[in-house]
Amino acid sequence: MTGANPTGAVSIIPVPGIPELRAGDDLTAIILDACRAADLQLQSGDVLVVTHKVVSKAEGRIVDLGGITPSDLATRFAHSNNKDPRQVEVVLRESARIVRMDRGILITQTHHGFVCANAGVDASNVPGEDTVCLLPEDPDASARSLRARIRESTGVDIAVIITDSFGRAWRWGITNVAIGVAGMSPIADYRGEPDQWGREMAASIIAVADELAAASELVMGKTDARPVALIRGYNPAPADGNGQQLVMLPANDLFR
């Protein structure tokens, strides 16, 4: 998978100069302009990684809490946990299922199937006191659209990953994961392949899109306005994959 460069090294390159996005902005054109300004020429095999927040903003997925009337459930949970009832209400509206609602923490399954804190609803790095940002409605569609428009503009076939930072069970801290994928398979499936001793490996489905997402965070930084990175040298095989392939099926889920 890393055949293009002799040493097999992979580079994670931040794309600087992405401005604050507003609903209706042309994110593809903005990213391509930023690449040009930084003298970064997109190449076949590149993986473009974009944090969902700029996608959500360009797609208008910003909610003014002033217009939200909280339900009784949202109000009760908010009051006992020192939260804004309107923001809790938005979380409930973005959720398909409550996984845990305990100790002030609200872990839900979103309508996309992602299990994460607050259904991905977030108030940080959003302008305005009373606004929150939602996940994109369909992150895979957003990734496919970015990829298609980049191919139209540049003629280059790249993969696109849209990320969010999720907490994990049993481990402290958040890491970036892939919520939307286009142009590659999000997993590398080594099941049935022999190990270096010729024995079949038992359980080796690697979530490479999540690893690429995690790698991208290393050049982004949480407080900075650096929401786009380019990963060069990994060269995933072109494939029609999507982020839903990383969502565990209910039948396999031991932690409902």
Add this chain to the structure above:
Amino acid sequence: MTGANPTGAVSIIPVPGIPELRAGDDLTAIILDACRAADLQLQSGDVLVVTHKVVSKAEGRIVDLGGITPSDLATRFAHSNNKDPRQVEVVLRESARIVRMDRGILITQTHHGFVCANAGVDASNVPGEDTVCLLPEDPDASARSLRARIRESTGVDIAVIITDSFGRAWRWGITNVAIGVAGMSPIADYRGEPDQWGREMAASIIAVADELAAASELVMGKTDARPVALIRGYNPAPADGNGQQLVMLPANDLFR
């Protein structure tokens, strides 16, 4: 954190030519030889990432199943799930607590505190039909020792991360995580820092050691004998951190 290079790019560089390890082998010397042979000079700020399997092998953490007498519990679970009772017995012996034992899956908490499948006991990429590999007894101590010996030999201060690949709740596939850390903090804590709009960020503890571990897997490949990578350009601040800081405390764990 990425101040050393002008563009802020991070490189993930595989270290080729690591031979099969045996108990008692000098892993530090072997890694330094491999770096030299590949013309890779270690630099201050580098993060050396090593998969636990070579550490475990050098430390003799290989078990011959021929000498294992399975308990009744191990035998019952193995027989109803088409597993080797002796291997299940080793998993139980490496566990401090069973988290799930269902549908043929055994998720336990190891004596280190890690929650993962089969207590990290693995038969793939281990020579011999009847042998399995355990996690290092103390991966933080292994990381500290590697780091100290590299500093002795080269005079260079690097960070060291020892990895394993863990499954995750709710998401399909495994990703590399950090089980041992030395020379850096495994987390970047942005709590209380202002976002780009001057508002305090609510929950931003980033598990950077897990992200570095995930990034390293991109140049390793599961079936290959490429267990060591160098991450250059991230330049973590030198700190006395460890992998235990990534283990969620029971008081915070909603998924016991």
